[in-house]
Amino acid sequence: xxxxxxxxxxxxxxxxxxxxxxxxxxxxxxxxxxxxxxxxxxxxxxxxxxxxxxxxxxxxxxxxxxxxxxxxxxxxxxxxxxxxxxxxxxxxxxxxxxxxxxxxxxxxxxxxxxxxxxxxxxxxxxxxxxxxxxxxxxxxxxxxxxxxxxxxxxxxxxxxxxxxxxxxxxxxxxxxxxxxxxxxxxxxxxxxxxxxxxxxxxxxxxxxxxxxxxxxxxxxxxxxxxxxxxxxxxxxxxxxxx
Amino acid sequence: xxxxxxxxxxxxxxxxxxxxxxxxxxxxxxxxxxxxxxxxxxxxxxxxxxxxxxxxxxxxxxxxxxxxxxxxxxxxxxxxxxxxxxxxxxxxxxxxxxxxxxxxxxxxxxxxxxxxxxxxxxxxxxxxxxxxxxxxxxxxxxxxxxxxxxxxxxxxxxxxxxxxxxxxxxxxxxxxxxxxxxxxxxxxxxxxxxxxxxxxxxxxxxxxxxxxxxxxxxxxxxxxxxxxxxxxxxxxxxxxxxxxxxxxxxxxxxxxxxxxxxxxxxxxxxxxxxxxxxxxxxxxxxxxxxxxxxxxxxxxxxxxxxxxxxxxxxxxxxxxxxxxxxxxxxxxxxxxxxxxxxxxxxxxxxxxxxxxxxxxxxxxxxxxxxxxxxxxxxxxxxxxxxxxxxxxxxxxxxxxxxxxxxxxxxxxxxxxxxxxxxxxxxxxxxxxxxxxxxxxxxxxxxxxxxxxxxxxxxxxxxxxxxxxxxxxxxxxxxxxxxxxxxxxxxxxxxxxxxxxxxxxxxxxxxxxxxxxxxxxxxxxxxxxxxxxxxxxxxxxxxxxxxxxxxxxxxxxxxxxxxxxxxxxxxxxxxxxxxxxxxxxxxxxxxxxxxx
Numbered sequence: 046x047x048x049x050x051x052x053x054x055x056x057x058x059x060x061x062x063x064x065x066x067x068x069x070x071x072x073x074x075x076x077x078x079x080x081x082x083x084x085x086x087x088x089x090x091x092x093x094x095x096x097x098x099x100x101x102x103x104x105x106x107x108x109x110x111x112x113x114x115x116x117x118x119x120x121x122x123x124x125x126x127x128x129x130x131x132x133x134x135x136x137x138x139x140x141x142x143x144x145x146x147x148x149x150x151x152x153x154x155x156x157x158x159x160x161x162x163x164x165x166x167x168x169x170x171x172x173x174x175x176x177x178x179x180x181x182x183x184x185x186x187x188x189x190x191x192x193x194x195x196x197x198x199x200x201x202x203x204x205x206x207x208x209x210x211x212x213x214x215x216x217x218x219x220x221x222x223x224x225x226x227x228x229x230x231x232x233x234x235x236x237x238x239x240x241x242x243x244x245x246x247x248x249x250x251x252x253x254x255x256x257x258x259x260x261x262x263x264x265x266x267x268x269x270x271x272x273x274x275x276x277x278x279x280x281x282x283x284x285x286x287x
Numbered sequence: 288x289x290x291x292x293x294x295x296x297x298x299x300x301x302x303x304x305x306x307x308x309x310x311x312x313x314x315x316x317x318x319x320x321x322x323x324x325x326x327x328x329x330x331x332x333x334x335x336x337x338x339x340x341x342x343x344x345x346x347x348x349x350x351x352x353x354x355x356x357x358x359x360x361x362x363x364x365x366x367x368x369x370x371x372x373x374x375x376x377x378x379x380x381x382x383x384x385x386x387x388x389x390x391x392x393x394x395x396x397x398x399x400x401x402x403x404x405x406x407x408x409x410x411x412x413x414x415x416x417x418x419x420x421x422x423x424x425x426x427x428x429x430x431x432x433x434x435x436x437x438x439x440x441x442x443x444x445x446x447x448x449x450x451x452x453x454x455x456x457x458x459x460x461x462x463x464x465x466x467x468x469x470x471x472x473x474x475x476x477x478x479x480x481x482x483x484x485x486x487x488x489x490x491x492x493x494x495x496x497x498x499x500x501x502x503x504x505x506x507x508x509x510x511x512x513x514x515x516x517x518x519x520x521x522x523x524x525x526x527x528x529x530x531x532x533x534x535x536x537x538x539x540x541x542x543x544x545x546x547x548x549x550x551x552x553x554x555x556x557x558x559x560x561x562x563x564x565x566x567x568x569x570x571x572x573x574x575x576x577x578x579x580x581x582x583x584x585x586x587x588x589x590x591x592x593x594x595x596x597x598x599x600x601x602x603x604x605x606x607x608x609x610x611x612x613x614x615x616x617x618x619x620x621x622x623x624x625x626x627x628x629x630x631x632x633x634x635x636x637x638x639x640x641x642x643x644x645x646x647x648x649x650x651x652x653x654x655x656x657x658x659x660x661x662x663x664x665x666x667x668x669x670x671x672x673x674x675x676x677x678x679x680x681x682x683x684x685x686x687x688x689x690x691x692x693x694x695x696x697x698x699x700x701x702x703x704x705x706x707x708x709x710x711x712x713x714x715x716x717x718x719x720x721x722x723x724x725x726x727x728x729x730x731x732x733x734x735x736x737x738x739x740x741x742x743x744x745x746x747x748x749x750x751x752x753x754x755x756x757x758x759x760x761x762x763x764x765x766x767x768x769x770x771x772x773x774x775x776x777x778x779x780x781x782x783x784x785x786x787x788x789x790x791x792x793x794x795x796x797x798x799x800x801x802x803x804x805x806x807x808x809x810x811x812x813x814x815x816x817x818x819x820x821x822x823x824x825x826x827x828x829x830x831x832x833x834x835x836x837x838x839x840x841x842x843x844x845x846x847x848x849x850x851x852x853x854x855x856x857x858x859x860x861x862x863x864x865x866x867x868x869x870x871x872x873x874x875x876x877x878x879x880x881x882x
Contacts, residue, residue: 137646
């Protein structure tokens, strides 16, 4: 039994890394969140760490930071099912509007956009070289030509899918409403303009055009309008909405 | 043709986002009217709120003006829909049979067109405008279709319609708050939603309002209605919550006739109206709130009041030892979903059951009806063929009694979990100090083994583009080299290639294991290639020309004859089988020719 506990400890501590120190007490989710933040600040980003951070934030009741970090985990690894499930559950319980389910989610559940792009490129070039060199072979030239053309088509399709399914390449940069009282989407960048929709804290949005104190956003491919920039946090850390 | 096919396949492979559809419909509030009596035309645009619409209809004899814009953004179950309703008020100036032509609308950059509408304008009194459909209320609603007679003649008033005169504690009652504005009152600004407050009641957030028009007495009223629901928290004779709203209204002043346009006369134009902020308030009403009866109350009753159904399913239905499965219980109907407790599993022997998560999906704007989904993770501790039965109890206020409803057991196949431990990873803290009960968190546990990733997509990584550029350059380089080699070959290169081809065939003739028919075929082929090199028309002409020059070609005649024989007879015979010496002689003769 002691050995099992020790094994569990080793598995669990690997999530924190050497610099993160010992894991927190069983109910100290705030402490866990701090440790994950510390690790993320000093190590390369990982979807698993952002998921753990989000989970800890959710336990502490910080819905906005939980949603933000689930979005970060999913941007790094769109196929991370625990993060998708947790975000869906959080959105349902807190009435946070999420984008509708599309084919992109289905593709992301199978593989990552980077993999699609890399495999697509490799297939495309293999097909292109094959087509060029097919005249040098003496036997089964027709089959070789067909295989080359198929590789080019499949490679192009994979590359296109890789581009379209990568949230980091989306025209609207991803952000999340992180102000405690949510954000009011307005028709114009002025406080007295007509409201379009109220977004609760934790709502993911797409930033179309940041303009200083106001930012023009797209809400889940539906409504568009202006929100106060200070109410948003970019999903990609280090980005600024200026 | 092939290129066209490939283009089609490529286009089919490249999936693009489906474009959102925009639908535009137009509807007149009445098909007939009389001179001077206004009707309304509503243009409904679904799918976008980015709409450019003309200010008037431009029909001679009909004064028209865009008098209402209502945009609606709804988020239901996380999905967003947007729509807009644009209202034209039409005042006929003279009688006739009018056709309002199709209206061109720019919706989200696309041109959409409405259907033409027909309007008959008579000289006399026209039938009143067709009232817009009112909010559906439960049967027996005293407020349904009821005209507030006492309010007739008032310019503005608020009415709260409650479909019942007595309710139970916890019962959710849908109510409608209607704000009536007489046609000559201009509405400059109206509060987004009414404030509904009253002691002893909980009030839900109002759904987005709808607008309609009603004729009460001799006056036309514009009606803005808000739907919400209330629930009493204590019993007794209670005062219903009062709805209050702030509005800035424009009250008409008596301007001299002829100084106003026809619209100003109807709605009070600027300079001929008095704008005032008005506090609107519904009249107080009382309602009897009854306590839930103690008699017949089930032990597991958790406060659900309404009318519900229950169903269950399991996912997956076949699990191995230690694998968790999820029992999904769906409670649907109408009532107080907020106060609803979890369904109870009747017999959980042999199961390890974790606390459920729940998710509510409302089926109407106010959350009165809907579906609550409970998901219970569970692990079989012994072999199981079906899930436990779930029971749910509620009080039905219409039938005034308690009900306990049960699910059917769901057929499954589950093997026993020998370790009797949940198959979820432990949290770091739990690993250090295991809690007495495993973390009951089906939403997720800590994830270990983090994989380093990057915020920079592969498509923005310089190495990706360098690799692609290198591949492209290599492809172009190879293509150029091949082209140059082909160009360099010319006639001399072609001849050299033929010599290589001939020598290769002759080398193959040295293979002793080559069958006779293959030997003769290759010998003939080598002579054919040699004939091309010497400019002769085939091997026969080559042999003849050699013979004419006095060369001994008897072995070559054997080759020609035997090759022909094999070609036409389909095979050799034992009598003419080649021996090794004969083969060498033929090869020597061919080499002599090639020299």
